[in-house]
Amino acid sequence: MSVSAPPDEVLDVLRRQDPQIADVLLGEARRQAETLQLIAAENFTSPAVLATLGSPLANKYAEGYPGARYHGGCEYADAAERIAVERATALFGADHANLQPHSGSSAVLAAYAALLRPGDTVLAMGLDQGGHLTHGSPANFSGRWFDFVPYGVDPETGLIDYEQLAALARHHRPKAIVCGSISYPRHPDYALFRAVADEVGAYLIADAAHPIGLVAGGAAPNPVPYADVVCATTHKVLRGPRGGMVLCTAELAERVDRAVFPFTQGGAQMHTIAAKAVALGEASTPAFTGYAHRVVDHARVLAAALSAEGFALTTGGTDTHLITADASPLGVDGRTARARLAAAGMVLDTCALPYGDGRGIRLGTAAVTTQGMGAPEMARIAALFTAALRDEPEETARVRAEVRELTRSFPPYGR
Ligand SMILES: Cc1ncc(COP(=O)(O)O)c(C=O)c1O
Numbered sequence: 001m002s003v004s005a006p007p008d009e010v011l012d013v014l015r016r017q018d019p020q021i022a023d024v025l026l027g028e029a030r031r032q033a034e035t036l037q038l039i040a041a042e043n044f045t046s047p048a049v050l051a052t053l054g055s056p057l058a059n060k061y062a063e064g065y066p067g068a069r070y071h072g073g074c075e076y077a078d079a080a081e082r083i084a085v086e087r088a089t090a091l092f093g094a095d096h097a098n099l100q101p102h103s104g105s106s107a108v109l110a111a112y113a114a115l116l117r118p119g120d121t122v123l124a125m126g127l128d129q130g131g132h133l134t135h136g137s138p139a140n141f142s143g144r145w146f147d148f149v150p151y152g153v154d155p156e157t158g159l160i161d162y163e164q165l166a167a168l169a170r171h172h173r174p175k176a177i178v179c180g181s182i183s184y185p186r187h188p189d190y191a192l193f194r195a196v197a198d199e200v201g202a203y204l205i206a207d208a209a210h211p212i213g214l215v216a217g218g219a220a221p222n223p224v225p226y227a228d229v230v231c232a233t234t235h236k237v238l239r240g241p242r243g244g245m246v247l248c249t250a251e252l253a254e255r256v257d258r259a260v261f262p263f264t265q266g267g268a269q270m271h272t273i274a275a276k277a278v279a280l281g282e283a284s285t286p287a288f289t290g291y292a293h294r295v296v297d298h299a300r301v302l303a304a305a306l307s308a309e310g311f312a313l314t315t316g317g318t319d320t321h322l323i324t325a326d327a328s329p330l331g332v333d334g335r336t337a338r339a340r341l342a343a344a345g346m347v348l349d350t351c352a353l354p355y356g357d358g359r360g361i362r363l364g365t366a367a368v369t370t371q372g373m374g375a376p377e378m379a380r381i382a383a384l385f386t387a388a389l390r391d392e393p394e395e396t397a398r399v400r401a402e403v404r405e406l407t408r409s410f411p412p413y414g415r
Pocket of ligand 1: 106132
């Protein structure tokens with residue numbers, strides 16, 4: 001599914017008033033259009049989402065919740081938030097949704113604030129195994145305020161070690177177990193997580209920042225029936241504006257709402273909440289279901305092609321939109337691979353490799369699938385990777401030209 005171009009009028013106004021920033025926006029638009037966006041956490045939002053973000057709702061202050069605001073003039077803000085909440089609860093089958101978190105990290109912070117007290121023990125995936133900063137990093141509020149115990153993956157298979165998880169839960173009796181990762185390319189077994197949480201009397205928090213868009217399109221299992229609280233981002237496969245969301249049971253609704261506002265946030269960003277509503281509307285369509293399934297199909301094709309080129313894939317493949325790979329069989333570490341691929345016009349991340357040496361690469365197929373690329377393009381991209389990693393100037397220039405040709409055939413915002 002490809003989307004059409006955003007209107008130019010806004011940029012025309014900006015060009016006249018602030019050419020410096022207009023140049024930055026145009027440069028970024030060109031960068032996005034002329035290189036391959038393979039960062040697993042990124043996507044191209046629709047023109048409707050972009051228009052909503054740039055709408056007068058950006059001017060509105062709306063502390064509180066619909067019908068109970070601390071500011072006047074909130075009738076349209078209330079309507080936007082009610083629509084967003086209704087769409088989220090219907091789409092994910094949740095009792096309750098809070099669309100106010102400013103980001104995925106804010107959603108996790110709110111979940112912890114709703115369920116935990118400082119010093120509580122929490123079981124979460126170790127950061128070196130694929131856990132997010134909010135899962136206990138000492139550089140983050142989570143590691144400073146809670147006592148995190150890390151679980152990990154099996155060194156042989158790369159799959160979550162559920163026996164270790166259960167043993168750690170029995171030993172540490174955590175207040176909550178967090179299930180979710182930045183780089184795990186398989187589906188967590190939510191029923192198993194729930195069983196372990198129930199056995200030790202812990203809350204189950206699913207941090208579905210990455211797979212929530214696949215869940216929306218029926219291309220990944222839904223954590224909602226299993227978790228007490230589900231945290232998510234709205235800007236990855238879900239293809240909405242940058243932001244967060246919390247889904248929870250009716251029983252926890254009030255605690256979650258109070259944890260978002262007034263505990264961890266002030267005024268809601270109403271333009272973003274309205275844009276979340278637009279994205280949730282788009283994600284409720286059969287077209288999005290097709291998109292989500294194509295994202296996974298393409299990730300599988302790309303993973304198989306990268307494996308054939310010599311990359312060592314974590315867990316041997318993927319069931320999701322993301323691929324984690326060790327590039328060292330091709331003679332480069334993750335950082336070098338990222339730099340050489342970027343020089344050839346292919347943008348992706350590095351990530352920790354569980355039990356590996358150094359870092360690997362992490363990439364995803366959400367953005368290129370939005371552009372309308374298909375399985376043949378995935379195979380082509382894998383071959384371009386190997387060519388770019390050789391680091392021969394002529395080869396890099398050839399790959400860059402091929403990337404340009406590819407992006408010209410599949411422009412993110414139409415022609
Ligand atoms: C598992 C997980 N949790 C939380 C986040 C945080 O999201 P944000 O960057 O919007 O704060 C991310 C972001 O990638 C993530 O992957």
